[in-house]
Amino acid sequence: MPETLTAAAFAPFGTVIETAGAASLPINDGTTTRFHALATAEPGPGGEAIVSIFRASQWPRPVTIRGLERHPLGSQAFFPLSAEDWLVVVAEGARPGAADLRLFRARGDQGVQYRPGVWHHPLLVLAERQDFLVIDRQGPGENLEQIAVEPGAVIESAEPGCPFVYANAKRCPGGIHRIKAYGVRGRGRQREVRKYRVWCTLKGDHAGILSSHEGKQRMEFYPDELPDELLDWAWDSGMVEY
Amino acid sequence: MPETLTAAAFAPFGTVIETAGAASLPINDGTTTRFHALATAEPGPGGEAIVSIFRASQWPRPVTIRGLERHPLGSQAFFPLSAEDWLVVVAEGARPGAADLRLFRARGDQGVQYRPGVWHHPLLVLAERQDFLVIDRQGPGENLEQIAVEPGAVIESAEPGCPFVYANAKRCPGGIHRIKAYGVRGRGRQREVRKYRVWCTLKGDHAGILSSHEGKQRMEFYPDELPDELLDWAWDSGMVEY
Numbered sequence: 223m224p225e226t227l228t229a230a231a232f233a234p235f236g237t238v239i240e241t242a243g244a245a246s247l248p249i250n251d252g253t254t255t256r257f258h259a260l261a262t263a264e265p266g267p268g269g270e271a272i273v274s275i276f277r278a279s280q281w282p283r284p285v286t287i288r289g290l291e292r293h294p295l296g297s298q299a300f301f302p303l304s305a306e307d308w309l310v311v312v313a314e315g316a317r318p319g320a321a322d323l324r325l326f327r328a329r330g331d332q333g334v335q336y337r338p339g340v341w342h343h344p345l346l347v348l349a350e351r352q353d354f355l356v357i358d359r360q361g362p363g364e365n366l367e368q369i370a371v372e373p374g375a376v377i378e379s380a381e382p383g384c385p386f387v388y389a390n391a392k393r394c395p396g397g398i399h400r401i402k403a404y405g406v407r408g409r410g411r412q413r414e415v416r417k418y419r420v421w422c423t424l425k426g427d428h429a430g431i432l433s434s435h436e437g438k439q440r441m442e443f444y445p446d447e448l449p450d451e452l453l454d455w456a457w458d459s460g461m462v463e464y
Numbered sequence: 465m466p467e468t469l470t471a472a473a474f475a476p477f478g479t480v481i482e483t484a485g486a487a488s489l490p491i492n493d494g495t496t497t498r499f500h501a502l503a504t505a506e507p508g509p510g511g512e513a514i515v516s517i518f519r520a521s522q523w524p525r526p527v528t529i530r531g532l533e534r535h536p537l538g539s540q541a542f543f544p545l546s547a548e549d550w551l552v553v554v555a556e557g558a559r560p561g562a563a564d565l566r567l568f569r570a571r572g573d574q575g576v577q578y579r580p581g582v583w584h585h586p587l588l589v590l591a592e593r594q595d596f597l598v599i600d601r602q603g604p605g606e607n608l609e610q611i612a613v614e615p616g617a618v619i620e621s622a623e624p625g626c627p628f629v630y631a632n633a634k635r636c637p638g639g640i641h642r643i644k645a646y647g648v649r650g651r652g653r654q655r656e657v658r659k660y661r662v663w664c665t666l667k668g669d670h671a672g673i674l675s676s677h678e679g680k681q682r683m684e685f686y687p688d689e690l691p692d693e694l695l696d697w698a699w700d701s702g703m704v705e706y
Binding site for chain 2: 276281305464
């Protein structure tokens, strides 16, 4: 399971860029609040801080961590430009292995800045596509190192768990990768939904398990049959089709 | 009327941060496109580039430009964290007046970086609230200068024009500040709306003009009675209630 991304938990790796808990001051005749100096770019000697946009698409599922990278000469900051959650994988130590990986789930209003030399995985987005503003280093010298992670570590919980429960009461170990809402009215917190249909990374709609009609029914849920956390996640991540 | 924000038009003032027309390269095993070095921070001698978040609310209406500011020691970059359009006001020259102002309408996927010493107005957002990631300078020395603009310049077109047409065929010079949609189904480009009701910055719902029933009708419009540009703007800016 991913850890929640907090400043304290992420301190060994760098900075969390977020307004929560940050020093702020009113500016511009009180029309704007400045959450000040959430991160300081470290472009290193001879380097300069540049602003880029990274357009990330999903890593192939299941997400398997086979390698990490680091930038010894400069910091690298990522901030999402849309509100979906995303994943951060980092590791301490000079030559980390699969057992050293730390997985954080970042909200769509949280960015991170990796300190120079911190091992991290390339962008892992949960949405189909997500843009990030990136502040990192440009300058002379070799600023990219890569290391293989053996054996590859599978991230089980990139998606929320499949809600399918077998007749023996065992829950399906798959994840939800698609969700469709029927009878949607309104939007945001006031949204009303009649029913959801979900698809699993392992078994699709689980249609082969029971007779097809019954099987289909098992993957359809009224809103109160699904965890609020799952539904919040599904809507926030833009996964819900309707 | 605002100018469209393009790299060429904005060149005297700094850089437009956007993917359109930018050099890009595939990275991270092809899962990510890097739009590279869209801006370079200029923190100046002794300064460092810091990352902050500015949470902007609307400037009081009508938006009146009464002053500008500039940062002689460092660049300042703004990138919106939600997709609403916003306004950029800048001016060339050492002591600009109202006649020197340039007004640009930036899309929600466009940022700008002001070069050191470029006169600009504090954040002018069109949405009720909008967050920006800001990359600017921290360091010794006085990095803020302000200048009054006399007489104040009113930005007429912060909002789209009121669609009300008087009996003498003159169009109301107000702007739309509120819009409500009825019978909304679906979302995004596939959205269907039965009818819109709009409110004007000058005359509200124009209810006093005609008999109240008729007056109300005049401010209700079927989708094909309003310009596409206005509707796109209204939805993109998050103004539409429904």
